[in-house]
Each structure stands twice: as structure tokens, then as C-alpha cells.
Amino acid sequence: MITIQAVYLLVGVLFVVFAYLSVRDAANPRRWTTGVFWGLFATSFLAGDFLGDFGNGVLVLTMALIAGFGGLATGKVATTTGEERKAGAALRGNALFLPALIIPLVTVVGTILIKGIELPGLALGPWALIAPYFETKQATLISLCSPSPVSARSSAISRRNGCPRTTFSLQSRSIAWEWLRSR
Amino acid sequence: MLTLLGVAVVIVGFAARFNPLLVVVVSALVTGLAAGMRPEEVLAAFGKAFNENRYVSVAWLVLPAIGVLERAGLQERARTLIAGIRAVTVGRLLLVYMLLRQLTAGIGLISIAGHAQTVKPLVAPMAEAAAELNDPNISIEEREKVRALAAATDNVALFFGEDVFLAIGSILLMVGFMEQSGIAVQPFELSMWAIPTAVAAFLVHGARLLLRDATAKKAGAK
Numbered sequence: 333m334i335t336i337q338a339v340y341l342l343v344g345v346l347f348v349v350f351a352y353l354s355v356r357d358a359a360n361p362r363r364w365t366t367g368v369f370w371g372l373f374a375t376s377f378l379a380g381d382f383l384g385d386f387g388n389g390v391l392v393l394t395m396a397l398i399a400g401f402g403g404l405a406t407g408k409v410a411t412t413t414g415e416e417r418k419a420g421a422a423l424r425g426n427a428l429f430l431p432a433l434i435i436p437l438v439t440v441v442g443t444i445l446i447k448g449i450e451l452p453g454l455a456l457g458p459w460a461l462i463a464p465y466f467e468t469k470q471a472t473l474i475s476l477c478s479p480s481p482v483s484a485r486s487s488a489i490s491r492r493n494g495c496p497r498t499t500f501s502l503q504s505r506s507i508a509w510e511w512l513r514s515r
Numbered sequence: 516m517l518t519l520l521g522v523a524v525v526i527v528g529f530a531a532r533f534n535p536l537l538v539v540v541v542s543a544l545v546t547g548l549a550a551g552m553r554p555e556e557v558l559a560a561f562g563k564a565f566n567e568n569r570y571v572s573v574a575w576l577v578l579p580a581i582g583v584l585e586r587a588g589l590q591e592r593a594r595t596l597i598a599g600i601r602a603v604t605v606g607r608l609l610l611v612y613m614l615l616r617q618l619t620a621g622i623g624l625i626s627i628a629g630h631a632q633t634v635k636p637l638v639a640p641m642a643e644a645a646a647e648l649n650d651p652n653i654s655i656e657e658r659e660k661v662r663a664l665a666a667a668t669d670n671v672a673l674f675f676g677e678d679v680f681l682a683i684g685s686i687l688l689m690v691g692f693m694e695q696s697g698i699a700v701q702p703f704e705l706s707m708w709a710i711p712t713a714v715a716a717f718l719v720h721g722a723r724l725l726l727r728d729a730t731a732k733k734a735g736a737k
Contacts, residue, residue, distance in 0.1 A: 384562075
């Protein structure tokens, strides 16, 4: 059965790669703190359930301190120039949109197949035989992750594009929800 | 009452433009301490919540795929595509995106779009291209504003779309909260009454988008 744990493993491995690439990037003035940040994030995904509450608290506090005091930076990322991108866009045309559209498409189809449809006044069960092999509670997230090709080369680019702030604000929002709900 | 100090910390912290991460952490510490928890208890509670909510960071998995596409020229292609449509403006483009985002979020499809998946690689470059059509000499500041507007449109649409769906965290939170206060409501009733709010949000933000078109047109004509 594919559960959210499998997805966590995948994310953990991705963040290990981020950490490795960060430390190796000599052009990054903060490569060590950046590497430690991603390493801690990876640890959270790979071993979060074994660290204990206090351990996780120390982990998130360290991450927040690193990011909060400007410990995250980017160096030189191997990527294409503006001209190369224009040429690539001209060469590939609208085919470029295909992978970007496959992601939401697989997410929708996966969610429906695994979880079924829940609309006000309409509830349909899972449509497919594959459903028993997935954890239905997190169907959307598992489906979101299934089509994403992960390559070490590309993660360097996305690392540059990524901003941990967004994740953290999302995370704090859901933490607040959890907290309120537990009251 | 002292436990609400954390909220004040968040307001002051964001207003003073401190790093959001630090603000959130300090606010959590203040709230916990004000509630009479020991520092190590606060840290443990924070750690537990962080670990249980890791799933919100799962969307990171999409980034490498988007990175490869951007490297191959996805944003440039999105620009070219938009530049070919005469009727397009920043406001109209974002209005269509907002409608789609609200409708899909309303039926529970929250993860199919977002800042990482759609705004940065597709919507923002398209909006920028539309802005360029109106004003070829657009300034860097104006460009940044258009990007910010694209991101904000996603926020507003998701926020006022997702509550229409039954099984969403905020709906469950409201049901639970009202239950504690002795008011029994069904999730369905709440989500149904999220519809007028969603429509109002569409009208308000939609008007804002179209107003932006009008002001930009005026500025461009000068």
C-alpha cells in the first residue's frame, strides 16, 4: 500500500540532494548554513517520527534561526541563458506546456480514482481497482507527487526558485489550525 | 487573555517587516510561555505540530519538474502565446485564472494549481506579457507589481474557493469551534454559505483587476 510515508521518503531524498548541492556550491557565500537547513528539512521528512516532540522542536527552531538570520543563500546555478531559453521555446513550442499540465491532470484523475468524488449531494466511491493500493486520506497529495520527475540536475534550478518562506507560512497556518482544533 | 499576546507579536512583527520565520517562532514561544508552559514544553509542542504538518511541504516535489521546463523555455513560451492574443489584458487574464481557480478549489481540487505549480511558471509570465502589450516600456517596478498581482489572485481565489468544499480544514475547524460553543452546524451548511462569500470575493477582486487595466491604460496613453 502506498501511504503518505512513501511520499515523505521521496521528499526527504529530494532535500538530501538539495543539501548536497548547496554544500558543494562554492559560489554560495552561505553554503554551509544553507546545506544544514536542507539537511534538517530532509531529516524531518526521513526521520521525523523517530525524533520525538522535543527533538522535532529543536530541529524546527534551528531551521527557523538559520533562515531567520539570513543563513540561506544561493550561489551559481548551472542553467540556461535567456537566449537559450528563447531558442528552446521556439524549438519546442506548446509541447512545453504538456508536462506542466500533466501534473494537475494526474492529480485530479488520481484523486478521483483513489478517493472517489465528494460533492455536496453527490458522493461517488473510488472508481478504480488501484484504490486499495493507496492511502485514501492523502489521495490528493500522493497524486500530486506521482508525476514529478526528480533529477539532481533540475533540483539545482528549482532550489534557486524555491522560497522556504512560502512553505513555512503554509506550515504555520496549518499548525495554527491544528492547535485551534485541539482546543 | 495573555495567551493572545502571540497575535500581537505577529501583527507588530509583520508590520515592522521582520523575517516572517522569526516572527512566527517568537509568537509561538510568547503564546506558550504566556499560557504557563515551560520553554521545553513549548518547543516540544512546536516540534510535534511541525512534524504532523510536514505534508504541506510535499508540494516541493513539483519544483524540479517545473525547473526543467523553465530551463527549456516554459516562461518564454507562455509569453509568446499571450503576446499573440490581441484582446488579452492583465486584468482579463487574471480574472479568467481566478474563476478557474475558485471553481476547482470549490470542488476540492486545491493542489492542482498554486504558486509553485502554476503562478510562477505560467500565470505570472503570461500576465507580464499582457502588461508588455499595453506598455512596451514597462518599468521594473510595474513588472514586479504585475507578478505580485498574479500571486495575490491565486491567494484570494484559493482562500475564497476552498471553503465551498466540505472536507477542508477550515470548515472542520469552524464546525468544531461552534460545537464547543454549543452551536450544532453541519459542514454542508457552512460550505453552502461560503458560496455568497466566494461570489463577493470574485466581484471585489475582479473589480480590482479590471480597475488595474483601466489605470494602466491611462498611464500607457500618456
